[in-house]
Amino acid sequence: MRLVSHHLCPYVQRAVIVLTEKNVPHERTYINLSEKPDWFLAASPLGRAPILQTNGSTLFESQVIIEYIDEIFPNTLHPSEPLERARHRSWIEFASSTLDAIGKFYNASDKDNFDRAMDNLRAKFESIDREIKGPLFAGDKFHIIDAAWAPVFRYFDVIERIYNFELFDGLENIIGWRKHLLARPSVKNGVPEGYEDRLKVFLMSRNSYVSGLLR
Ligand SMILES: N[C@@H](CCC(=O)N[C@@H](CS)C(=O)NCC(=O)O)C(=O)O
Structure with a gap:
């Protein structure tokens, strides 16, 4: 493959x-x-x-x-019960729309667009926060939905070392979930060598409001 x-x-x-x-x-x-x-x-x-x-x-x-x-391959990472599986797929779609919102956040050209993008992102994080059982999305077992959300948080693992946008303040379920995801070898090693530096260069070169804050 x-x-x-x-x-x-x-x-x-x-x-x-x-x-x-x-x-x-x-x-x-x-x-x-x-x-x-x-x-x-x-x-x-x-x-x-x-x-x-x-x-x-x-x-x-x-x-x-x-x-x-x-x-x-054996040992499915989806729930076996059809309704629960469909619910996971719904929230995986929501992860994709959150990735779109992250793009709007780091590309926002000025403060107004940035504020709008922040509000939109925060609303998305509040929505997913209510769905998390903990420590992973649906308890102890790792599912595909955990793989779908880990890259969303990965952006902020890098960004927050430079600037705290306070997007997750008070969202305790996400805070716990992020910690567990990042401790997992599949997630930690899910990016190639030099990822962090590449991402910083990429974000800073956007010529956007966020690039300015990260410089
Ligand atoms: N819905 C697609 C999204 C994939 C996607 O947007 N890939 C981006 C890179 S992260 C890409 O290839 N962009 C190049 C382009 O759109 O020209 C998926 O889930 O695979």
Whole structure:
């Protein structure tokens, strides 16, 4: 199996975490998304990472990749009960919309847009906080939903070393969840060498309101 990856992509991290949790042997190829290689454009209909190449097929969209891996290897990381499984999938979608909100946060051009992005992000974190059972999303067992949210928090593990945006103040369930996620080897090693420095360079080069605060 080959996972075509990008160094900073949170959707790639999701797939890496699930592959690691399930002990699936695979190789990773990192590409530059601002200069997409022709072979990648030919293989990826949406031109987005990650893609998974396996048995002559190409899968795209991280959630599809993860669900496939979960299905073909033993010990599912989804709840067995259909309603609970569907509920997890709903909140995985919510993680994706939170990643979009993070993009708006770090790209906001001025204080007004930044304030709006902060309010939106905080509302999202308040919503997910109410759903967390602890210490992980649904108790002690690690699920795919934990892999989907870990990359959301990973941004802030780096950002908060430079500036505290106080986005998680009072959200005790998230605070506990983040601590448990980051202590997990699949999450800790779910990013490549040099991730933190690359992310800082990326954020500071946005020319945005947040870049200014991080400098
Ligand atoms: N819904 C997609 C999102 C993937 C995605 O947005 N990937 C970004 C990098 S994090 C990408 O490849 N962007 C390049 C582009 O859109 O041109 C998934 O879950 O796989």
